[in-house]
Amino acid sequence: MATLLNIETATSLCSVALVQNKKVIARREMLEEKAHASRLTVFVEEVLHEAGMKMKDLDAVATGKGPGSYTGLRIGVSTAKGLCFGAGLPLIAVSTLEILFRQAILSLRLAGTAFPADALFCPMIDARRMEVFTCLYTPCGDLAEPASAHIVDAESFKTALDERQIWFFGSGMEKCREVLTHPNARFQSDIHPHAMALAEVAEEHFDRQQFVDLAYFEPFYLKDFIATIPKKRSVL
Numbered sequence: 137m138a139t140l141l142n143i144e145t146a147t148s149l150c151s152v153a154l155v156q157n158k159k160v161i162a163r164r165e166m167l168e169e170k171a172h173a174s175r176l177t178v179f180v181e182e183v184l185h186e187a188g189m190k191m192k193d194l195d196a197v198a199t200g201k202g203p204g205s206y207t208g209l210r211i212g213v214s215t216a217k218g219l220c221f222g223a224g225l226p227l228i229a230v231s232t233l234e235i236l237f238r239q240a241i242l243s244l245r246l247a248g249t250a251f252p253a254d255a256l257f258c259p260m261i262d263a264r265r266m267e268v269f270t271c272l273y274t275p276c277g278d279l280a281e282p283a284s285a286h287i288v289d290a291e292s293f294k295t296a297l298d299e300r301q302i303w304f305f306g307s308g309m310e311k312c313r314e315v316l317t318h319p320n321a322r323f324q325s326d327i328h329p330h331a332m333a334l335a336e337v338a339e340e341h342f343d344r345q346q347f348v349d350l351a352y353f354e355p356f357y358l359k360d361f362i363a364t365i366p367k368k369r370s371v372l
Contacts, residue, residue, distance in 0.1 A: 138195040138342045141180065141219070142331040145172045145212030146204025146232040147261060147307050152179040153331035154187050158339055160332055162186040167328065172211045180219070191223035196347070198228035198338030200235055200329055203269035203283060203358035204261050213355045226347040230337045231356065232329050233259045233283055237273045239333040240305045240324055251322075255301040256280055258293070259327075260308030266315075268308035269358050272296070285359050288312040297321060 137157040144151045150172045153163040164179035184190060199216035202209045213229075220227045236259035244251060255275060260268040266288050272281040286292065288311075293302055297318040304316065305324035313323055341347075 138339065139189070139193060140196050140198050140228070140335060140338050140342065141183070141191075141194050142198045142335045142338055143176070143180070143212050143216050144200040144232065144235060144329050144331045144334050145176060145208040146200045146202050147208065147329060148205075149328045149330070150175050150179065150208075151329070151331040151334075152176070152183055153335055154183040154189070155332075155335040155339070156187075158335075160335070163332065165330070170207075172208050176211060176215055180215070191219060191225070194223065194225055196220075196226045196228055196338070196342055198230060198334055198341070200232040200334055201229040201353075202232050202356040203263075203285075204232050206357060209355035209357065213353070217350055217353070220350055227350055227353065228338045228341045228346065229348045229353060230334055230341065231283065232261065233269065233271050234273075234277070234337060235329040235334045236261070236306050236327060237277065238336055239330055240303065240327050241275070242333065243324065243327060244303075251275070251303065252301050255303060256296060258302050258304045260304060260306040260312060262306075262308040262311070263359070266311065268306075268312065270306075270308070272302070283356075283358060288315060290315050290317070292316065293321075294318065 139156040142153045148169045149167045151165045162183035257273040260270045271283040297320045301320045303322045305327035
């Protein structure tokens with residue numbers, strides 16, 4: 137059993153959860169674009185204060201490693217690394233797509249929603265226009281298809297959908313809903329990568345002592361960052 141500080145910032149959700157012996161003892165969240173820089177360290181301070189703890193009382197820090205927002209990932213990972221360096225703690229990094237999958241499975245089970253044993257689960261993180269960061273999971277959490285940047289159209293996932301049910305969810309799901317019209321397509325709304333779902337995976341990593349190298353670890357961006365120039369520029 138461990139006491140873990142969990143941080144997830146790969147999407148518009150800024151989420152922090154302090155978990156001890158698999159029980160959430162304090163959490164803070166805000167679903168708002170560009171709130172990470174101003175809220176993340178405040179949330180960390182608040183959950184520690186609420187629990188009457190300091191960083192030295194923790195066993196590790198866990199963070200979502202992406203894919204997702206470049207800015208959100210940089211803020212979350214750099215904050216997690218800074219906390220670990222300062223307190224001498226190990227760092228755990230978990231795929232944000234896996235966190236989404238865990239949240240989706242939990243939500244279905246809590247709602248009493250049944251799904252076939254051969255169903256697949258498709259987390260989708262918005263990557264602008266009709267592109268998403270995605271992968272496919274089996275119900276037991278094995279990867280059926282690895283993470284990729286995928287441009288969604290009417291033919292997307294057709295081979296798999298012809299054979300089985302696929303559940304789609306995450307920030308990129310809504311924009312794909314109108315084109316994924318196959319009768320085997322299922323959609324879950326309001327599924328976000330909560331730090332509480334991260335905590336479940338992080339505990340497993342901690343038990344196996346699966347830590348990342350603090351000095352060299354970088355977020356999993358999946359795609360190279362491409363800077364764009366605004367169309368309207370003021371001329372000095």
